[in-house]
Amino acid sequence: MRIDLTGRTALVTGSTQGIGAAIAVALARAGARVGVNGRDERRVTESVEALAREVPGAQPVPVAADVSTDEGAARVAKLLPRVDILVNNLGVFNVADPLEITDAEWRRFFEVNVLAAVRLTRLYLPGMTERGWGRVQYVASDSAVVIPAEMIHYGMSKTALLAVSRGFAKKAAGTGVTVNSVVAGPTHTGGVEDFVYELVDRELPWEEAQREFMRRHRPQSLLQRLIEPEEIAHMVVYLASDQASATTGGALRVDGGYIDSILP
Known part of the structure; x- marks a missing residue:
C-alpha cells in the first residue's frame, strides 16, 4: 500500500523519544511535514536534526512547548497554526501503590495524559472540519482495558482517552475528519x-x-x-491516510493480541 501524505502537516506530541519519535519518522517518510514536540528545547532540536538525517528531504518543525499547560498549547498554535494530522502521543506513567497515590498525582496524570490531548483537539479540530479533511489520533494503551493494579492512575487516563476519542469522533461526524485511538500493547x-x-x-x-x-x-x-515502536507507527500512518477515510470512532489495537477480546 502506497501512502502519500505530501502536503499534510502533522503534530506528534511527546515525540522526542520512544513511540512518538517513531511516529514522527514514519509520518515524515510518508511525506508529511511533522511538528516534533517536547518540553526541552535542546532535546527537540536534537530530535529534529536526527529526523532530518533519517529522512532525507524531510522538513520537520521544532515545537518546544509543554502542551499540558494553556501557555504551552498557545505556543504550539503560534508555531503550527494549521495542523491536518494531530497525534496525541504525550503520556507519563509510573508504578505506585494504589492506596498511596496522592490527589496531586491523580490530577497530574489526568492533566498530562488526557487534558493535554483534549486541549489540542479543541484547538485544531475546528480548522480541520472547516477544510473538510483531518485526522485526530490518541495513543492509548492496553492498560486502558487491562487495568494494572500497580498503575491504576495510568490505566484510568488511558481509559479516559478512549472515551474522549469516541466523543470527538461524534462531534466530527460527517465533516471528512476522522478521530480514532490506537491501543498500544507492551512496547520496546x-x-x-x-x-x-x-x-x-x-x-x-x-x-x-x-x-x-x-x-x-x-x-x-x-x-x-x-512490540517495536515502528509497528505502532505503521498503524498511525495508515489512520492518517486517505485509505482510512471510513475508519472513525474506533479503538484500533496494536497490542500483539494482549487484550483477550474478539471485539475492538
Whole structure:
C-alpha cells in the first residue's frame, strides 16, 4: 500500500523519544511535514536534526512547548497554526501503590495524559472540519482495558482517552475528519530492556530474554514478544491516510493480541 501524505502537516506530541519519535519518522517518510514536540528545547532540536538525517528531504518543525499547560498549547498554535494530522502521543506513567497515590498525582496524570490531548483537539479540530479533511489520533494503551493494579492512575487516563476519542469522533461526524485511538500493547521503549533483565536471566541474548519475559510475565500476549515502536507507527500512518477515510470512532489495537477480546 502506497501512502502519500505530501502536503499534510502533522503534530506528534511527546515525540522526542520512544513511540512518538517513531511516529514522527514514519509520518515524515510518508511525506508529511511533522511538528516534533517536547518540553526541552535542546532535546527537540536534537530530535529534529536526527529526523532530518533519517529522512532525507524531510522538513520537520521544532515545537518546544509543554502542551499540558494553556501557555504551552498557545505556543504550539503560534508555531503550527494549521495542523491536518494531530497525534496525541504525550503520556507519563509510573508504578505506585494504589492506596498511596496522592490527589496531586491523580490530577497530574489526568492533566498530562488526557487534558493535554483534549486541549489540542479543541484547538485544531475546528480548522480541520472547516477544510473538510483531518485526522485526530490518541495513543492509548492496553492498560486502558487491562487495568494494572500497580498503575491504576495510568490505566484510568488511558481509559479516559478512549472515551474522549469516541466523543470527538461524534462531534466530527460527517465533516471528512476522522478521530480514532490506537491501543498500544507492551512496547520496546527506553528503559524496557533494563526492566526485562531485572526479571529474567541477564546472560540471555535480547531476543531470547524478551520472549522469556513475555512468556513468564505477559503470557496473554499472542505475539510473545515486545512490540517495536515502528509497528505502532505503521498503524498511525495508515489512520492518517486517505485509505482510512471510513475508519472513525474506533479503538484500533496494536497490542500483539494482549487484550483477550474478539471485539475492538
